[in-house]
Amino acid sequence: MDDSPDRDLILRARRGETEAFGELVCRTQLAVFNVCYRLLGERREAEDLAQEAFMRAYTRLDSFDLERPFLPWIRRVAANLCLNRLSEHPPTLVQLSEDLERADPEEEPAARLEQNERSEQIRAALLALPPRYRVALELRHFQELSYEEMAQTLNLPLSDVKSDLFRARKMLAVKLKNETSL
Amino acid sequence: MKHLSDETLNEYLDAALAAAQQADAQSHLAACPACAMRLSEFQNLFTELEAMPDLALDLNLAPVIVTRLGRPAALPGYLRWLAFFQLATAGLALALGWQLIRAIFPLEMPPQFSALAAGFSGLVAADLNLLSSLPKFSFEIPSPGLDLPATTLTIAIVSVSLLWLAGNGLLLTPRSRRQP
Numbered sequence: 386m387d388d389s390p391d392r393d394l395i396l397r398a399r400r401g402e403t404e405a406f407g408e409l410v411c412r413t414q415l416a417v418f419n420v421c422y423r424l425l426g427e428r429r430e431a432e433d434l435a436q437e438a439f440m441r442a443y444t445r446l447d448s449f450d451l452e453r454p455f456l457p458w459i460r461r462v463a464a465n466l467c468l469n470r471l472s473e474h475p476p477t478l479v480q481l482s483e484d485l486e487r488a489d490p491e492e493e494p495a496a497r498l499e500q501n502e503r504s505e506q507i508r509a510a511l512l513a514l515p516p517r518y519r520v521a522l523e524l525r526h527f528q529e530l531s532y533e534e535m536a537q538t539l540n541l542p543l544s545d546v547k548s549d550l551f552r553a554r555k556m557l558a559v560k561l562k563n564e565t566s567l
Numbered sequence: 568m569k570h571l572s573d574e575t576l577n578e579y580l581d582a583a584l585a586a587a588q589q590a591d592a593q594s595h596l597a598a599c600p601a602c603a604m605r606l607s608e609f610q611n612l613f614t615e616l617e618a619m620p621d622l623a624l625d626l627n628l629a630p631v632i633v634t635r636l637g638r639p640a641a642l643p644g645y646l647r648w649l650a651f652f653q654l655a656t657a658g659l660a661l662a663l664g665w666q667l668i669r670a671i672f673p674l675e676m677p678p679q680f681s682a683l684a685a686g687f688s689g690l691v692a693a694d695l696n697l698l699s700s701l702p703k704f705s706f707e708i709p710s711p712g713l714d715l716p717a718t719t720l721t722i723a724i725v726s727v728s729l730l731w732l733a734g735n736g737l738l739l740t741p742r743s744r745r746q747p
Contacts, residue, residue, distance in 0.1 A: 407633040414628045419621045432626065439632045504619050511616075525581070526616050532583055551577050558612050 391455040399446050406446075410439050413456050417463045423523055424467040426512040434470060438463035460528055461538065464520070468539070471516040510560040518553030525550055571595055571602045576609055646734075653734045660727050 389397075389405075391412070397405035417438055421431035442449075442462050449458060511519060524530045524538060536546045571579070571592055578584045579592045596603050 403633045403636040406636065407629040410629040410632045411627070415621055415624055418624045418628075422622055428625070432624070432628070436628055436631060436635075439628065440635060443632075443636060501620075503615070507615055507619050508622075511619075522616065526613065532581070547574070547578075551574055554577065554609065554612060555573065557616070558608065561612070561615075 392451050395446060395449060395451060395455065398443065406439075406443055409455060409459075413459050414439075416456060417459055420460050420463045420523065420527065421467055423508075423511060423527065424464065424471065424516070424519055430470075434466050435463060438466050441466065457528065464523060464528060465538070468520060471520070506561060506564050507557075510557055510564060513560060514553060514556055517549055518556060521546065521549040521553045522557065570599065571605075573605070576602070576606050580606070580609055580613065649730075649734050653730055656727055656730055660723065663723065 389408070391409060394405045394409050398409065414435065418431055418435040421434040421438070422428065425431050425434065438459060442459050445462075449455070511522065514522070520539065521535070524535045530538065532543055532546055532550075535541075535550075536543045539546060541549075575584070575588075575592060579589065579596075582589070584592060596606055
């Protein structure tokens, strides 16, 4: 495990040290994979897109601003790739079951089990949203972009971004309420 | 009392309202339990959403990425065509320049070592003679035996050079700067 700061690893990667870039991948892969999974809802596809995000980031390392942190940048790269994928191949139905909860319920303390169940309800509700709304929630809540940054990323007017985000939240709240009342 | 809209509540939570509107919303929320309740519902939703744990990754992507980066990147399609065009042009240049090559190197067969040695000693002797006759030195451009006008030949040579530079310049571009 290399303890060098991200900045040093990026400088070494720019000089062609692929191992240094590998260390950056190790540090950020979980977050990048989860961006892809939240947007695509399919594990294998999310892994493929996460790989593509890193490959693309490597080719663009020269344009990366070393004064900024690496993680938000690579997450944005991943989100953009997923956006392109979603616009090229809109998902028809999200497959959830096998990906969601893998823990053995008998081994889980009750409180943790309940917490996990709730998390999975949210994840399922999120993946059931139309891709456009899913993207709005991803950029605002997980990547913490401002409305203006979202509009820039999505190449949409500010009013559309706000409207998508509010509708997404409303739809998510309704889905979760229905889930809870079942 | 007019209640706050969902949009306003959303923007309030996102701290996206103008300072004056934010202050108005805050004072309204302090006085209106119904709006405060709706705000709290949105807040809970945001908290739950953001607290959602990351899903575990089944494989370590780092070795896969490092291996992929170690492989030569695929050349873009246009570069493959350029390489083919380079080869074709080199062949054409060779065909056109064959007479010139024959004029400069008039040997019919590959030279033997003894012939090369004799040629080399002959060259040395010729150079010594040339040095002794420097004051009277005059240079005459050898006739290549080609029928091509000089401009056409120059254009051909420049084009081939440019093609070579463009092709090899792109081929030698570092992998990190090429599109995968």
